[in-house]
Amino acid sequence: MTAPASNxxxxxxxxxxxxxxxxxxxxxxxxxKLRDFQLAEDVLQDAMVSAVSHWGRNGLPASPQAWLLxxxxxxxxxxxxxxxxxxxxxxxxxxxxxxxxxQDDNPDIPDERLRLxxxxxxxxxxxxxxxxLTLRTLGGLTTEEIARVFLDRETTMGxxxxxxxxxxxAAGIPYEVPGPEQWPARLDAVLGVVYxxxxxxxxxxxDDRRDLAQEALFLCRLLNSLRPDDPExxxxxxxxxxxxxxxxxxxxxxxxRIALLDQDRALWKETELKEGIALVEGALSRGRLGPYQIxxxxxxxxxxxxxxxxxxxxxxxxxxLAFEPTDVVRLNRAVALAEAxxxxxxxxxxxxxxxxxxxxxxxxxARAELFARAGxxxxxxxxxxxxxxxxxxxxxxxxxxxxxxxxxGN
Numbered sequence: 001m002t003a004p005a006s007n008x009x010x011x012x013x014x015x016x017x018x019x020x021x022x023x024x025x026x027x028x029x030x031x032x033k034l035r036d037f038q039l040a041e042d043v044l045q046d047a048m049v050s051a052v053s054h055w056g057r058n059g060l061p062a063s064p065q066a067w068l069l070x071x072x073x074x075x076x077x078x079x080x081x082x083x084x085x086x087x088x089x090x091x092x093x094x095x096x097x098x099x100x101x102x103q104d105d106n107p108d109i110p111d112e113r114l115r116l117x118x119x120x121x122x123x124x125x126x127x128x129x130x131x132x133l134t135l136r137t138l139g140g141l142t143t144e145e146i147a148r149v150f151l152d153r154e155t156t157m158g159x160x161x162x163x164x165x166x167x168x169x170a171a172g173i174p175y176e177v178p179g180p181e182q183w184p185a186r187l188d189a190v191l192g193v194v195y196x197x198x199x200x201x202x203x204x205x206x207d208d209r210r211d212l213a214q215e216a217l218f219l220c221r222l223l224n225s226l227r228p229d230d231p232e233x234x235x236x237x238x239x240x241x242x243x244x245x246x247x248x249x250x251x252x253x254x255x256x257r258i259a260l261l262d263q264d265r266a267l268w269k270e271t272e273l274k275e276g277i278a279l280v281e282g283a284l285s286r287g288r289l290g291p292y293q294i295x296x297x298x299x300x301x302x303x304x305x306x307x308x309x310x311x312x313x314x315x316x317x318x319x320x321l322a323f324e325p326t327d328v329v330r331l332n333r334a335v336a337l338a339e340a341x342x343x344x345x346x347x348x349x350x351x352x353x354x355x356x357x358x359x360x361x362x363x364x365x366a367r368a369e370l371f372a373r374a375g376x377x378x379x380x381x382x383x384x385x386x387x388x389x390x391x392x393x394x395x396x397x398x399x400x401x402x403x404x405x406x407x408x409g410n
Contacts, residue, residue, distance in 0.1 A: 011055045012052060014060065015048050018064060018068070019048065024215065025112075025113060026069060026109075027041065028113045028115065028138065029109065029112050030043065030069070030072055030073075031119070032112050033076075035175065037137065037164075037165035037168060038162075038165050040072075040076075042079075043072040043079065046071075046075045047068045047069075048068065050071055051067070051068065063109075066109060113138055113219065114222055114226070116134075117138055117194075118177055118186060120193070121193060123185055123186065125164055126164075127189055128150065129161075131192055131196055132150070132164065133161060135149070135196060135197060135200070136161055138193075138219070139215060140212075143157050144157075146161075151360065177226070183227065183230075187230070187233070191232060191233065191236045194223070194236060195240070197215055198213050198216035198217070198220075198240050198243070198244075200212055201214070201216065202244070202247070213244060213247070217244060220233070221237060223237075231283040231284070231288050231290060232288075232290040232292050232293065234279050234280070234293075235283045235290060235292035235295070236296075237276075237279055238279035238296035238300075239276070239280075239292055239295050239296040241279065242272075242280075242296060242300060245269040245303075246263060249263035249265070249268055255394065256395060256398040257398070257399040261308070276296065277303070277304070280297055280300055284297065289319070290323065291323040291324050294319050294323070295320065297316055298316045298317070310336055310339040313340075314333065314336045314337055317329065317336055318333070327356045327357055330349065330353060331353055331360075333349075334346040334349040334353075334366070334370075335369075337349070338373070343373055344374070347367075347370050347371070350363070350366065350367050350370060361392070364384070364386040367383045368380045368383035368384040368400075368404075368407075377407055380407045381407055381408050384403055384404035388400045388404065
């Protein structure tokens, strides 16, 4: 392999790591300056393309992030000039030029992600668009990955993202952290975004989406520091912390997912578990119950003691249904009911959820497990086959295939 080719491969790996770890931070700065989501994405992508040749020839700059920002700024200026108007970005062209020229001497990169997440979650946007836009910009997910989160087609999600970006610009949505009087209207969407970023990262393997779980934890801690003593923020942070504490026990040496009840508890991070449980206890003590507090309490019940307290978990799902009367919550409650001794009743509940959850992989996986426990092997095998077909990552597919083999006897 020639030296230039070797350099290009090394640079591509570095850029891939930067894209995973820094894209949200870099985009948040560019969007704040340009006031144009699509332009910011485009020029950052252009800067990364330029980096492949420049870094390959000249080596890695002292601050790769600052270099990308500087080049992205200059490319934004070029695009604005070509249109002969700064209205494309809603930005001050002179200010942009001054910032671009001064970045060589200032490698410090400010963190503007909290501004971006509140911009994405503005009430002028639909809830689904709020979550999708934040996952795209802060989480760095592709349109295909976001579509999978929402069980949508990629083309449909692409159109939704495009409309959301256009609406932010057209409505003049401010790029700022709102004042305390606006938090109640915005916080639910923000926490929904943070939780989805975490679950998307947590569902992946160590090689692809684990960084998203860390990103979600960072954002949630940032929210908690800005608005301390808010029980729902504390509840969300508790939920993320408790789940993250179990990360080392989630996969076996072959990369196969391990069911929660089968995990080696010695691999759980005790300090993180204690932190999460303390957070949820503090949140519940405030007397303002909300869905994230309940979900965190359910997660805590799975961890405390020698075995999960299924009776308590079932009661908590009843409480959660009052806040979120969704079929996904009903499915989780049915699983808890089966564990608490109500297997046949749980199967009846799950059967009634099939029309709305037919494309939801955990539905078929849960149904298969319930059928297997009831001795209904053929139905269990069919359900496992559906779950395998819908599984979005290899760890889940391998787990489900093992379960299928056990039930079928193959």
